[in-house]
Amino acid sequence: MHAPPVVSAIKEVVQQAIEKHGKTPDALIPILSEINHALGYIPAEAIREVKRQIHNPAERMYVAESQLYSLATFYDMLSTKARGRHVIKFCENAPCHVVGGKAIWDALRKDLNLENGETTPDNKWTLVTTSCIGLCSVGPVLLVDDDMYGNVTVEQILDILGRYE
Numbered sequence: 589m590h591a592p593p594v595v596s597a598i599k600e601v602v603q604q605a606i607e608k609h610g611k612t613p614d615a616l617i618p619i620l621s622e623i624n625h626a627l628g629y630i631p632a633e634a635i636r637e638v639k640r641q642i643h644n645p646a647e648r649m650y651v652a653e654s655q656l657y658s659l660a661t662f663y664d665m666l667s668t669k670a671r672g673r674h675v676i677k678f679c680e681n682a683p684c685h686v687v688g689g690k691a692i693w694d695a696l697r698k699d700l701n702l703e704n705g706e707t708t709p710d711n712k713w714t715l716v717t718t719s720c721i722g723l724c725s726v727g728p729v730l731l732v733d734d735d736m737y738g739n740v741t742v743e744q745i746l747d748i749l750g751r752y753e
């Protein structure tokens with residue numbers, strides 16, 4: 589898991605994200621994505637800071653913390669909880685499911701001793717499900733960080749996990 593970011597670092601990351609994407613409603617998701625990428629997740633302080641920097645009634649720009657939380661918890665790519673050093677995202681939708689996804693999911697949970705959304709005690713792995721990532725033709729599909737694995741078999745799982753420190 590990333591060490592908890594200090595408040596000054598969070599403010600700087602938020603400020604850079606806002607400078608890059610602007611203070612418009614359309615920028616909220618890119619800003620949250622940028623923060624998630626920089627910090628590994630979106631801490632509560634970052635949500636507060638985004639609101640503090642963007643919410644501006646004088647400019648008719650209204651942003652509520654609840655709105656930011658809704659966005660941050662709706663998208664699979666974003667997380668409001670600290671995650672492990674490596675995040676495994678497993679596609680849980682039907683096209684992957686029918687070509688063996690269930691067996692892969694069961695094996696991942698067993699090998700890592702994790703349920704969906706959990707992180708190993710050594711903070712190495714976080715296991716989460718994700719919606720279709722558009723690679724249905726090579727299902728079952730999983731992502732480890734930014735690496736995509738398709739046509740995954742149960743036998744390959746330990747080999748794939750072994751590639752990560």
Ligand code: FES
Pocket residue numbers: 679680681682683684685719720721722723724725727729
């Ligand atoms: S259903 Fe798994 S990638 Fe589309």
